Amino acid sequence: MGISGELFKSVGGIEYKNIVSPSVLSADFANLEDEIKKTEAFGAQWCHIDVMDGHFVPNITIGAPVVKSLKEKVNAKLDSHLMIENPIKYIPDFINAGSDIVTFHIETSGDTTLDCIRIIKNAGVLAGISIKPKTPVSEIEKYIPLVDMVLVMTVEPGFSGQKFMEDAAKKVKTVCDIAQNTAHSKLIIQVDGGINNETAKICKEYGANCFVAGNYVYKNSESGGMKSAIESLLG
Ligand code: DX5
Ligand code: ZN
Numbered sequence: 621m622g623i624s625g626e627l628f629k630s631v632g633g634i635e636y637k638n639i640v641s642p643s644v645l646s647a648d649f650a651n652l653e654d655e656i657k658k659t660e661a662f663g664a665q666w667c668h669i670d671v672m673d674g675h676f677v678p679n680i681t682i683g684a685p686v687v688k689s690l691k692e693k694v695n696a697k698l699d700s701h702l703m704i705e706n707p708i709k710y711i712p713d714f715i716n717a718g719s720d721i722v723t724f725h726i727e728t729s730g731d732t733t734l735d736c737i738r739i740i741k742n743a744g745v746l747a748g749i750s751i752k753p754k755t756p757v758s759e760i761e762k763y764i765p766l767v768d769m770v771l772v773m774t775v776e777p778g779f780s781g782q783k784f785m786e787d788a789a790k791k792v793k794t795v796c797d798i799a800q801n802t803a804h805s806k807l808i809i810q811v812d813g814g815i816n817n818e819t820a821k822i823c824k825e826y827g828a829n830c831f832v833a834g835n836y837v838y839k840n841s842e843s844g845g846m847k848s849a850i851e852s853l854l855g
Contacts, residue, residue, distance in 0.1 A: 723748030775813030784814025
């Protein structure tokens with residue numbers, strides 16, 4: 621399954637070519653349903669769920685039961701970003717919980733990488749593969765034709781609110797070139813970490829079409845800036 625018209629569907633009659641996936645890591649965890657619904661109302665099509673295990677990254681966050689609860693409450697596509705060791709062990713849980721997109725890291729999938737992709741795709745879920753800022757694109761090159769999405773991390777995974785790394789974002793261009801050379805015209809290229817209107821513009825120029833944003837979207841909610849934050853990423 622590649623990216624479909626449905627994923628890019630118009631919001632309020634306006635066609636958007638980018639996907640916006642606000643990261644709930646910066647949301648109010650006691651009010652996740654309301655927080656996500658606010659982003660939906662402003663046009664965000666996805667909801668980014670950062671899963672951290674305290675091993676691959678120093679932080680511990682959300683597990684599959686939270687994804688399952690959200691599935692019953694929100695319409696946004698659930699975009700599970702697994703920052704965990706041994707992803708093949710947990711991918712089925714995140715599929716069964718209702719994830720629409722499951723992304724794992726090449727740094728932890730090792731010999732199981734192909735199987736991780738197969739399990740996700742056989743379930744009819746979009747498969748994403750991610751690289752940390754210091755991991756070269758060559759590590760995932762052979763898998764790019766097989767996945768629906770490449771997530772290029774633009775901060776070291778583990779925490780929200782970090783500074784965008786432009787050197788990491790440059791890898792988007794390499795991913796984009798590989799997608800073009802392999803005729804993978806539907807590849808979603810997601811960036812995650814330090815994304816705001818200015819850094820997203822840089823990433824768009826390199827070829828990104830899917831934007832994760834934690835602080836930029838959720839920390840703008842009180843000032844009424846959530847709407848303009850989301851719209852600036854959609855455009
Ligand atoms: C970092 C996470 C990100 C994080 C982004 O490890 O993968 O999704 O929530 O937060 P901001 O947009 O604030 O950098
Ligand atoms: Zn993330």
